[in-house]
Amino acid sequence: MKQIKFLILLCIGLFGLSFQAQTDEQVFKEIYTQSLTNGKSYDWLNHLSNQIGSRLSGSLGAEKAVIYTKAELEKLELDKVWLQPVMVPRWVRGSKEYAYIESSPGKTTTVNICALGGSIATPALGIKSQVIEVKTFKELDSLGKDKIEGNIVFYNRPMQASLIHTSEAYKGCVNQRYNGAVEAAKYGAVGVIVRSMNLRLDDLPHTGSMTYNNLSIKDRIPSAAISTNDAELLSTMLKLDSNIKFFFKQSCKQLKDVQSYNVIGEIKGSEYPNEFIVVGGHLDSWDLGDGAHDDGAGVVQSMDVLRLLKASGIKPKRTIWVVLFMNEENGLRGAKKYAEDAKRKGERHIFALESDAGGFTPRGFSFDCSDSAFSKIGKWHTLFKPYLIHYFEQGSSGADVGPLKTETNVLAGLRPDSQRYFDYHHASNDTFDAVNKRELELGAAAMTALVYLFDKYGL
Amino acid sequence: MKQIKFLILLCIGLFGLSFQAQTDEQVFKEIYTQSLTNGKSYDWLNHLSNQIGSRLSGSLGAEKAVIYTKAELEKLELDKVWLQPVMVPRWVRGSKEYAYIESSPGKTTTVNICALGGSIATPALGIKSQVIEVKTFKELDSLGKDKIEGNIVFYNRPMQASLIHTSEAYKGCVNQRYNGAVEAAKYGAVGVIVRSMNLRLDDLPHTGSMTYNNLSIKDRIPSAAISTNDAELLSTMLKLDSNIKFFFKQSCKQLKDVQSYNVIGEIKGSEYPNEFIVVGGHLDSWDLGDGAHDDGAGVVQSMDVLRLLKASGIKPKRTIWVVLFMNEENGLRGAKKYAEDAKRKGERHIFALESDAGGFTPRGFSFDCSDSAFSKIGKWHTLFKPYLIHYFEQGSSGADVGPLKTETNVLAGLRPDSQRYFDYHHASNDTFDAVNKRELELGAAAMTALVYLFDKYGL
Numbered sequence: 008m009k010q011i012k013f014l015i016l017l018c019i020g021l022f023g024l025s026f027q028a029q030t031d032e033q034v035f036k037e038i039y040t041q042s043l044t045n046g047k048s049y050d051w052l053n054h055l056s057n058q059i060g061s062r063l064s065g066s067l068g069a070e071k072a073v074i075y076t077k078a079e080l081e082k083l084e085l086d087k088v089w090l091q092p093v094m095v096p097r098w099v100r101g102s103k104e105y106a107y108i109e110s111s112p113g114k115t116t117t118v119n120i121c122a123l124g125g126s127i128a129t130p131a132l133g134i135k136s137q138v139i140e141v142k143t144f145k146e147l148d149s150l151g152k153d154k155i156e157g158n159i160v161f162y163n164r165p166m167q168a169s170l171i172h173t174s175e176a177y178k179g180c181v182n183q184r185y186n187g188a189v190e191a192a193k194y195g196a197v198g199v200i201v202r203s204m205n206l207r208l209d210d211l212p213h214t215g216s217m218t219y220n221n222l223s224i225k226d227r228i229p230s231a232a233i234s235t236n237d238a239e240l241l242s243t244m245l246k247l248d249s250n251i252k253f254f255f256k257q258s259c260k261q262l263k264d265v266q267s268y269n270v271i272g273e274i275k276g277s278e279y280p281n282e283f284i285v286v287g288g289h290l291d292s293w294d295l296g297d298g299a300h301d302d303g304a305g306v307v308q309s310m311d312v313l314r315l316l317k318a319s320g321i322k323p324k325r326t327i328w329v330v331l332f333m334n335e336e337n338g339l340r341g342a343k344k345y346a347e348d349a350k351r352k353g354e355r356h357i358f359a360l361e362s363d364a365g366g367f368t369p370r371g372f373s374f375d376c377s378d379s380a381f382s383k384i385g386k387w388h389t390l391f392k393p394y395l396i397h398y399f400e401q402g403s404s405g406a407d408v409g410p411l412k413t414e415t416n417v418l419a420g421l422r423p424d425s426q427r428y429f430d431y432h433h434a435s436n437d438t439f440d441a442v443n444k445r446e447l448e449l450g451a452a453a454m455t456a457l458v459y460l461f462d463k464y465g466l
Numbered sequence: 467m468k469q470i471k472f473l474i475l476l477c478i479g480l481f482g483l484s485f486q487a488q489t490d491e492q493v494f495k496e497i498y499t500q501s502l503t504n505g506k507s508y509d510w511l512n513h514l515s516n517q518i519g520s521r522l523s524g525s526l527g528a529e530k531a532v533i534y535t536k537a538e539l540e541k542l543e544l545d546k547v548w549l550q551p552v553m554v555p556r557w558v559r560g561s562k563e564y565a566y567i568e569s570s571p572g573k574t575t576t577v578n579i580c581a582l583g584g585s586i587a588t589p590a591l592g593i594k595s596q597v598i599e600v601k602t603f604k605e606l607d608s609l610g611k612d613k614i615e616g617n618i619v620f621y622n623r624p625m626q627a628s629l630i631h632t633s634e635a636y637k638g639c640v641n642q643r644y645n646g647a648v649e650a651a652k653y654g655a656v657g658v659i660v661r662s663m664n665l666r667l668d669d670l671p672h673t674g675s676m677t678y679n680n681l682s683i684k685d686r687i688p689s690a691a692i693s694t695n696d697a698e699l700l701s702t703m704l705k706l707d708s709n710i711k712f713f714f715k716q717s718c719k720q721l722k723d724v725q726s727y728n729v730i731g732e733i734k735g736s737e738y739p740n741e742f743i744v745v746g747g748h749l750d751s752w753d754l755g756d757g758a759h760d761d762g763a764g765v766v767q768s769m770d771v772l773r774l775l776k777a778s779g780i781k782p783k784r785t786i787w788v789v790l791f792m793n794e795e796n797g798l799r800g801a802k803k804y805a806e807d808a809k810r811k812g813e814r815h816i817f818a819l820e821s822d823a824g825g826f827t828p829r830g831f832s833f834d835c836s837d838s839a840f841s842k843i844g845k846w847h848t849l850f851k852p853y854l855i856h857y858f859e860q861g862s863s864g865a866d867v868g869p870l871k872t873e874t875n876v877l878a879g880l881r882p883d884s885q886r887y888f889d890y891h892h893a894s895n896d897t898f899d900a901v902n903k904r905e906l907e908l909g910a911a912a913m914t915a916l917v918y919l920f921d922k923y924g925l
Binding site for chain 2: 039040043044168169171172173206207368370393394395397398424426427430443444445446449
């Protein structure tokens with residue numbers, strides 16, 4: 008019996024030694040090989056996209072996604088899986104929107120629009136009015152009440168094609184969508200039409216969140232996105248005749264908040280269980296497509312980080328949490344709730360990584376941290392180069408992990424190739440077929456490798 | 467009159483100064499902005515793909531492509547545009563191939579195959595035989611004549627998913643396609659079926675070149691590619707019953723060589739007209755899709771390099787040639803002809819750059835050159851980083867520029883993101899819609915920027 012015990016201990020010792028003897032390079036290779044040959048992210052995304060579909064906060068899809076991802080995490084035999092309750096807004100699109108340009112009475116051209124998330128409906132019979140095209144709020148201000156009152160404001164500033172990071176082009180335009188209604192309402196506009204945030208010319212309207220700020224209910228005006236092709240058409244027709252009219256009709260509405268959840272899974276740390284590393288994406292999506300890139304990809308990659316750590320034989324020293332945040336798109340309630348709870352409990356989050364920029368080939372990471380932390384992280388860069396992870400820069404992280412920011416911790420965002428992202432972002436073509444299996448798996452592997460390093464070396 | 471002359475000279479001088487005063491950073495910005503806002507590559511590719519279509523050497527499509535690209539280059543008001551004659555092989559596919567697996571007499575499952583380029587036809591009634599599956603030539607050798615004679619050999623070694631550069635996975639498999647028939651014919655096989663060179667599981671067979679080497683005509687056997695899904699199916703069915711039969715029928719044939727052309731355009735160098743810089747891609751494509759990625763993308767990007775140089779106000783010191791090579795896919799005749807002529811005329815090619823790895827987001831360049839040349843080139847890398855061109859490595863260049871190699875010159879290949887390339891390579895889905903406009907334009911800009919540096923600084 009003693010001999011058997013000795014043999015068992017010897018085996019454990021040898022196994023431990025053999026694992027400890029692995030270099031970071033070897034661990035990276037194992038993680039990547041696991042992800043590219045036995046990855047689960049693509050199968051999970053297939054289910055999320057094709058069996059569940061869109062997952063707008065408060066929808067049946069969102070509820071199903073909570074149940075499904077919790078069940079899948081439970082299959083991974085993590086140390087713990089649980090739901091964190093959070094109340095979320097519930098906005099519904101209603102029937103499909105309808106819009107046309109009327110160049111003369113009875114002569115109309117149908118165009119493609121969609122209500123912006125959070126917008127009110129038009130009156131049941133729609134709105135028809137003249138259109139005032141502007142590129143900026145400054146231009147709107149200069150036109151004033153005289154020109155705007157009673158009309159529809161058409162925001163038509165395109166994303167700037169010459170910018171290399173498409174996210175910068177997005178940032179340069181998105182205030183039209185988010186604040187356009189509030190700004191136009193100041194001058195008595197009756198509605199707002201916004202050029203879709205899309206670098207490509209096509210027929211798809213792209214939704215996204217908008218705000219009314221403190222605007223009283225009676226002053227709120229409906230707001231919709233128009234496809235880039237139709238924005239070009241409308242602009243051209245306005246140049247030919249500024250008196251043409253625009254009609255649109257939408258029946259969306261904001262309902263009462265409903266109960267929903269963040270989904271959380273844990274591998275407990277063996278040495279420092281009270282130091283937390285978070286990896287996550289957001290479980291909700293817009294309602295037009297399947298939310299495959301935004302952010303189904305981030306969800307399944309984050310889930311696979313925990314699975315890949317286990318499959319690669321890594322036993323974390325620190326506690327690793329995967330967090331699937333609810334309601335990033337139109338409220339960020341899940342992220343706020345998570346951060347509040349973490350603060351209240353005094354949990355020390357040393358590192359939080361988000362994937363919410365599409366499932367495309369990963370190019371690197373953006374780190375929100377101090378210069379001294381970054382100088383340490385920067386040294387890991389060479390480990391990633393054989394995997395074509397070249398982008399290691401200080402910058403923003405992600406909307407969901409943002410609220411976890413402290414003076415000493417590190418937040419990060421996966422940075423996939425961004426060139427195609429806005430072709431799909433918040434539109435009906437954000438579907439499973441637009442995601443490439445290898446690209447998705449490379450992202451999951453890169454995230455796992457970074458989590459491995461943070462766990463091993465701490466801060 | 468003197469005053470006017472003086473003013474003109476002053477203007478020229480100021481203009482010259484103002485251009486010379488531009489930093490490399492400013493020139494890069496101008497090139498990228500031009501390409502992303504006024505690029506021509508995407509429109510040209512639309513025509514090549516959708517109006518002309520596939521361009522296999524000797525086909526009507528290839529002839530139309532020669533005429534079209536020559537005419538488009540002429541519109542650019544280059545210093546010279548001409549055709550370089552070259553005789554090319556002409557292989558035709560004939561009617562659509564047909565194949566099935568027969569699990570028992572009368573019980574058949576149709577599968578997707580396509581003849582490999584250069585293969586002979588099957589007999590008019592097709593071939594039906596038992597199938598021997600192998601993964602390697604070594605395995606084939608070990609089976610020998612006993613097991614192989616009279617049977618169809620099925621090469622089923624998949625591309626290795628764990629490799630990060632998909633081109634390496636391709637290199638690890640492509641001998642099955644290129645040499646499979648010759649090797650199997652040694653042991654009396656009656657035909658060859660090869661798993662498509664595709665990392666993805668789908669229903670599309672991928673063609674590509676194969677050889678008979680010196681095999682006498684009577685010993686040649688037909689060779690076809692099977693889709694990855696059907697390769698998996700066939701392999702599974704063979705495991706259940708090794709006696710199942712495979713039928714295939716194809717009517718392809720090799721015709722007589724025909725006259726074709728490389729298309730060449732020139733901007734003459736202002737200081738060193740006898741130092742040549744070449745940028746190119748190949749004009750021919752396989753016949754199944756439109757050859758949009760392979761290599762329509764490289765063709766239009768190369769054309770746009772010369773246009774972008776002009777549009778950015780750059781007056782090259784050295785002579786810049788765009789060369790659209792004919793017959794890369796099944797003979798490399800255009801490239802060989804071009805290199806022979808260059809050698810015969812004693813033309814000094816200091817730099818040649820090829821784009822032939824798809825129209826995806828450019829990641830960098832691979833340089834085939836001496837260490838000393840590379841240490842100089844490496845210093846340019848920082849200029850490219852704001853444009854997310856991170857990959858600057860010594861390595862291979864491209865099949866068409868390869869024959870231009872000397873001891874002192876530099877050959878290079880654009881290295882786009884490779885993850886999706888083999889999803890489309892040589893298959894019917896290599897079509898215009900699989901190419902993203904911005905990704906294509908970023909490649910053209912990166913190429914132009916590199917040509918600008920070689921022109922400015924020489925070697």
